[in-house]
Amino acid sequence: MKQLEVLLPGAFDHGFDYVVPETMTLAPGDIVSVPFGRGQSLGVVWGEGKAKIASEKIKPIKIHHSEFPPLSIAMREFIAWAAWYNCAPLGAVLKMVLPVADIAKTGRTTIETAIDTDHLHLAKLSDAQRKAASALEEPIGKGFSVTLLDGVTGSGKTEVYFDAVACALQRTEMKNWRNEELKKKDAPIPQFLNSSIPQFPPSQILVLLPEIALSVQWLERFEKRFGFAPVVWNSQVTPAQKRAGWQAITKGDARVVVGARSALFLPYRNLSLIVVDEEHDGSYKQEEGTIYHARDMAVARGRFEKLPVVLVSATPSLESYHNVKTGKYKEVSLPARHNHAVLPEVEMLDMRSAPTERGKFISDKLRAALAQTIASNHQAMLFLNRRGYAPLVLCRHCGHRFECAECSSWLVAHKGKPRLECHHCGYTQPVPPACPSCGAADSLHACGPGVERVLEEVHEFLPQARVAVMASDQLSGYQELKDAITGMQEGNIDLLIGTQMIAKGHHFAGLAVVGVVDADLGLGGGDLRAAEKTYQLLHQLSGRAGRESVRGRVYLQSYLPEHPVMQALLSGDREAFLQAELQARENAHMPPFSRLAAVIIEGTKEDAVIRTTKLLAANFTVTPSQPPHTPSQPSPLKGEGLSVTRHLSPVTLLGPAPAPLYRLRGKYRYRLLVKAARSINLPDFVKGWVESVKAPSSVRVKVDIDPVGFL
Ligand SMILES: [Zn+2]
Numbered sequence: 001m002k003q004l005e006v007l008l009p010g011a012f013d014h015g016f017d018y019v020v021p022e023t024m025t026l027a028p029g030d031i032v033s034v035p036f037g038r039g040q041s042l043g044v045v046w047g048e049g050k051a052k053i054a055s056e057k058i059k060p061i062k063i064h065h066s067e068f069p070p071l072s073i074a075m076r077e078f079i080a081w082a083a084w085y086n087c088a089p090l091g092a093v094l095k096m097v098l099p100v101a102d103i104a105k106t107g108r109t110t111i112e113t114a115i116d117t118d119h120l121h122l123a124k125l126s127d128a129q130r131k132a133a134s135a136l137e138e139p140i141g142k143g144f145s146v147t148l149l150d151g152v153t154g155s156g157k158t159e160v161y162f163d164a165v166a167c168a169l170q171r172t173e174m175k176n177w178r179n180e181e182l183k184k185k186d187a188p189i190p191q192f193l194n195s196s197i198p199q200f201p202p203s204q205i206l207v208l209l210p211e212i213a214l215s216v217q218w219l220e221r222f223e224k225r226f227g228f229a230p231v232v233w234n235s236q237v238t239p240a241q242k243r244a245g246w247q248a249i250t251k252g253d254a255r256v257v258v259g260a261r262s263a264l265f266l267p268y269r270n271l272s273l274i275v276v277d278e279e280h281d282g283s284y285k286q287e288e289g290t291i292y293h294a295r296d297m298a299v300a301r302g303r304f305e306k307l308p309v310v311l312v313s314a315t316p317s318l319e320s321y322h323n324v325k326t327g328k329y330k331e332v333s334l335p336a337r338h339n340h341a342v343l344p345e346v347e348m349l350d351m352r353s354a355p356t357e358r359g360k361f362i363s364d365k366l367r368a369a370l371a372q373t374i375a376s377n378h379q380a381m382l383f384l385n386r387r388g389y390a391p392l393v394l395c396r397h398c399g400h401r402f403e404c405a406e407c408s409s410w411l412v413a414h415k416g417k418p419r420l421e422c423h424h425c426g427y428t429q430p431v432p433p434a435c436p437s438c439g440a441a442d443s444l445h446a447c448g449p450g451v452e453r454v455l456e457e458v459h460e461f462l463p464q465a466r467v468a469v470m471a472s473d474q475l476s477g478y479q480e481l482k483d484a485i486t487g488m489q490e491g492n493i494d495l496l497i498g499t500q501m502i503a504k505g506h507h508f509a510g511l512a513v514v515g516v517v518d519a520d521l522g523l524g525g526g527d528l529r530a531a532e533k534t535y536q537l538l539h540q541l542s543g544r545a546g547r548e549s550v551r552g553r554v555y556l557q558s559y560l561p562e563h564p565v566m567q568a569l570l571s572g573d574r575e576a577f578l579q580a581e582l583q584a585r586e587n588a589h590m591p592p593f594s595r596l597a598a599v600i601i602e603g604t605k606e607d608a609v610i611r612t613t614k615l616l617a618a619n620f621t622v623t624p625s626q627p628p629h630t631p632s633q634p635s636p637l638k639g640e641g642l643s644v645t646r647h648l649s650p651v652t653l654l655g656p657a658p659a660p661l662y663r664l665r666g667k668y669r670y671r672l673l674v675k676a677a678r679s680i681n682l683p684d685f686v687k688g689w690v691e692s693v694k695a696p697s698s699v700r701v702k703v704d705i706d707p708v709g710f711l
């Protein structure tokens, strides 16, 4: 009897052999259900079976889900590549392709699929926008390419790429390469042609957005422009909607999909264009479970499926900027704001020369600007990237600080809640009546500001203002988020206070002033990208102001006004900042001029974690086939918090060091960082090294290729 290897979703590096029942004809890529453990699992036929065990002892494949097209060769190659690149099990990547268990179940949730692509509304574009749109449309249907749509905030980038989406929607022909693919030896031609699935599926477009918060206004704009709703794929979608969405995506009925990073791995039938909006955004990096960067995976998918990828940003990542400079990516720029709106004026408020009184966080100048803005019927925004009331509570008498019992982090005070809360793990404890350390009563003091404290301060000096807070703990649901955005749009809110959720993408016509309570907040810590990330965030935030008739003003409260990031924001010279940042990275031989892989060792037993870490460090050897080390030079990357020495050797180990968050959710954590020349096969090197050490069962060793966060 014939045996086939079936790959199952889960932490498996390889598939399992199953027997093919005589009634079934199967080929690689086919989606099947097989018995597994005590139950049943979905799976994908991956290849010929190893046939190491006699067929009588092997279970047969139960169901061939022939109503769904098989995974294409390009898709299977992409899965294998993504597993290799991210040092992840093959089955873990397949789990992202098949994220619903009961794929065949039909429900009442339906997906709108009847789309009139002949009568798409044409947007009124300016000449510059029209030119940019044509440049994005040009590569559609012509294989793989990456284009960076680089435009200042408010330049109408969304409308421009909507044009490219419309163009891709009108392409219905099957691309040549797909015909080529069908001719390949293991292509599942018989099933493909015999099934009821249309042979020439219409094109599909995927748009990735970094956060759900962004999708509210995006969906409104999309529906207005296209007259239909795209399929939404994110964590807010119900299981029934997910299943219906997956079915429509797989069969090719879903024409446009908008989603968070996980939408990238779905088995589109005929993907023709991928747009990654706000490509610089850190939330494209998946940090839990299978670690990957969705922007980089989108580019890879484009390469495997031979389709154009459009990256969109007003503040491109240094990596994408570098890829444009070196000619790897094409660039389309939109240098001016739409409808003659001018960029906001940036004012630096030096907090050293004009400090606020104790327990207050908004300077007199910013207070006056807010009051004036609201008095003249415009809107304002206050930004502080800290949730809760105060980030730290301490005893004024003995200095005792309240720390999480599970993490190396302070407990956050929340207004009106008698409990202190950890923002990393959710641990809470009641606020005690007296200090647990010295016993002093009434000695506890809330230190520093969170958005709730800023709200309290605003209520004091602007008692009449209609104020709303937008921070992820305030907005437990999508509806509340929608209400806050609608409130801003319709002018029912004078002042919006929020965390980074308010920085991105929103378009509020009446917004005249943006105040940044603590512009320096992101610059601390041992993060290689601290300056880049802070610049992007503050620049995005500034871009919210004055998008229509009003000239916007931005106030940055800073204790480091001389910092290059602050200077770049003040002068508006983005190019100079990016150039300087790129030069610093090159001098330090840091990405994009080298590659990094972080290895995180964590476990509940501290001694076992330390032992494993030491073993890993001791086992780190550069294989003899690689060139020998050259003498190291001192690091030009001063003040970046990383103990970097400039090795010109192909692979260098940095660390071990305790992770900045040494304890997280009760686990002890160490970090090792591998730096490698771009020519090195980093995944294979790291995998071989990590697997050379057998960690005890209480210790987990995680590999993070191209790390973005350094906690
Ligand atoms: Zn005390």
Ligand SMILES: [Zn+2]
Residues within 6 Å of the ligand: 404, 405, 406, 407, 409, 422, 423, 424, 425, 426, 427, 665
């Ligand atoms: Zn905690």
